[in-house]
Amino acid sequence: MDEVKEVSLEMRDYIVSSGADTLSLCMQCGLCTNLCPYRLVTGEVSEAFNIRKMQRLGQLGLEGFEEENILFACVTCGMCLVNCPREVEIINNVRSMRNTTVAAGFLPGGLRPIAGSLHANGNPWAGEQEKRAKWQDGLDIPAFSEETEYLLYVCCTSCYDTRSQKIAKSVVKLLKQAGVSFGVLTSDEVCCGESIRKLGDEELFTKLAQSNIQLFNSKGVKKIITTSPHCLFSFKKDYPELGGNFEAVHYTELLGDLLKEGKLSIPGELAKKVAFHDPCYLGRHNEVYDAPRELLQAVPGAELLELGRTKNKSLCCGGGGGRVWAEVPFGERFGELRITDAVDKKADILVTACPYCITMLDDACSGLEKGDVLEVMELSEFLCAASQPKV
Numbered sequence: 001m002d003e004v005k006e007v008s009l010e011m012r013d014y015i016v017s018s019g020a021d022t023l024s025l026c027m028q029c030g031l032c033t034n035l036c037p038y039r040l041v042t043g044e045v046s047e048a049f050n051i052r053k054m055q056r057l058g059q060l061g062l063e064g065f066e067e068e069n070i071l072f073a074c075v076t077c078g079m080c081l082v083n084c085p086r087e088v089e090i091i092n093n094v095r096s097m098r099n100t101t102v103a104a105g106f107l108p109g110g111l112r113p114i115a116g117s118l119h120a121n122g123n124p125w126a127g128e129q130e131k132r133a134k135w136q137d138g139l140d141i142p143a144f145s146e147e148t149e150y151l152l153y154v155c156c157t158s159c160y161d162t163r164s165q166k167i168a169k170s171v172v173k174l175l176k177q178a179g180v181s182f183g184v185l186t187s188d189e190v191c192c193g194e195s196i197r198k199l200g201d202e203e204l205f206t207k208l209a210q211s212n213i214q215l216f217n218s219k220g221v222k223k224i225i226t227t228s229p230h231c232l233f234s235f236k237k238d239y240p241e242l243g244g245n246f247e248a249v250h251y252t253e254l255l256g257d258l259l260k261e262g263k264l265s266i267p268g269e270l271a272k273k274v275a276f277h278d279p280c281y282l283g284r285h286n287e288v289y290d291a292p293r294e295l296l297q298a299v300p301g302a303e304l305l306e307l308g309r310t311k312n313k314s315l316c317c318g319g320g321g322g323r324v325w326a327e328v329p330f331g332e333r334f335g336e337l338r339i340t341d342a343v344d345k346k347a348d349i350l351v352t353a354c355p356y357c358i359t360m361l362d363d364a365c366s367g368l369e370k371g372d373v374l375e376v377m378e379l380s381e382f383l384c385a386a387s388q389p390k391v
């Protein structure tokens, strides 16, 4: 006999009240599922996760979406949004469905240390708050004051992870080179909260965001430069909901403008074939496509190659929506497909502009043992390498 499933309108209402305002618009056409990067890989998660079905389960309040493999699989890449004929805000719906279990205390085991560290240290990487600004030692970065135009907000990953710290240092070098008026408040900041909000912990996100908003307002911050497109998303799209209104730009947008105004130039040459990987949160979520390409093309000798899946069709690295902390078996990682895209194009370097993309693509490149033919670099590192080429 078929199993009897109970429709729970209470659960449906709870999901909607948590922010899934457009859940009822879904007409189950399945175009979202077709575009989802999970259709490009095989494995347990790929078999279990179907975003169309997840919307249906949510609409009916039916059991089934709350399994970890389903509920926490979405990387929030936004690819599915490109084609949805009903403009369903699929990612908000996923976030709300996650909230139903997270608010009840059921965060998956692997994510508990992340949330614990955010509560205790203000960052997801178990780094001590006192060491948040350690990467700045010897760099002579001014503190933000009322006379400073921009606050430079550096992503937690680039504050604590040694590989990622190179991104923050390169961005600082370029901002100084272009004569930008900027300063930092790093020691007093906490995580922007973007990923934990996507994971459904609204309460923890609110705590983090309110702490930053209070700090920024007390110091007179009006404009923010971010090193990560995820922080950019949070400041632009999440913080206004809590009364935090700041003009945020990703460093590539600002440097792109300064390049056009003639305030930034890249003097050195770097004769390399370079493919650009559009980070989902810089491209699809914030529509910044031209600035990173213009910066790459400003490097004498650099040849820009376009990957097949590019701009608003860019393939996700697999690190958004909290998946940067997920254990994904080798052979099922989106980043591996991206490395293969770049190798097939015969690129020397795969450049991107996001700390999470760097983590995922670096891992994929070493996993595939392609390090001898392809280098993965963050755009700021590439521009600095061109300014000061190796001898």
Ligand code: SF4
Binding pocket: 025, 026, 027, 028, 029, 030, 031, 032, 033, 051, 052, 055, 083, 084, 085, 086, 087, 088, 090
């Ligand atoms: S594309 Fe939009 S309308 Fe179609 S199934 Fe997906 S969410 Fe529903």
Ligand code: SF4
Binding pocket: 032, 035, 036, 037, 038, 051, 073, 074, 075, 076, 077, 078, 079, 080, 081, 090, 091
């Ligand atoms: S946001 Fe990306 S991973 Fe999530 S359902 Fe849409 S296409 Fe799939």
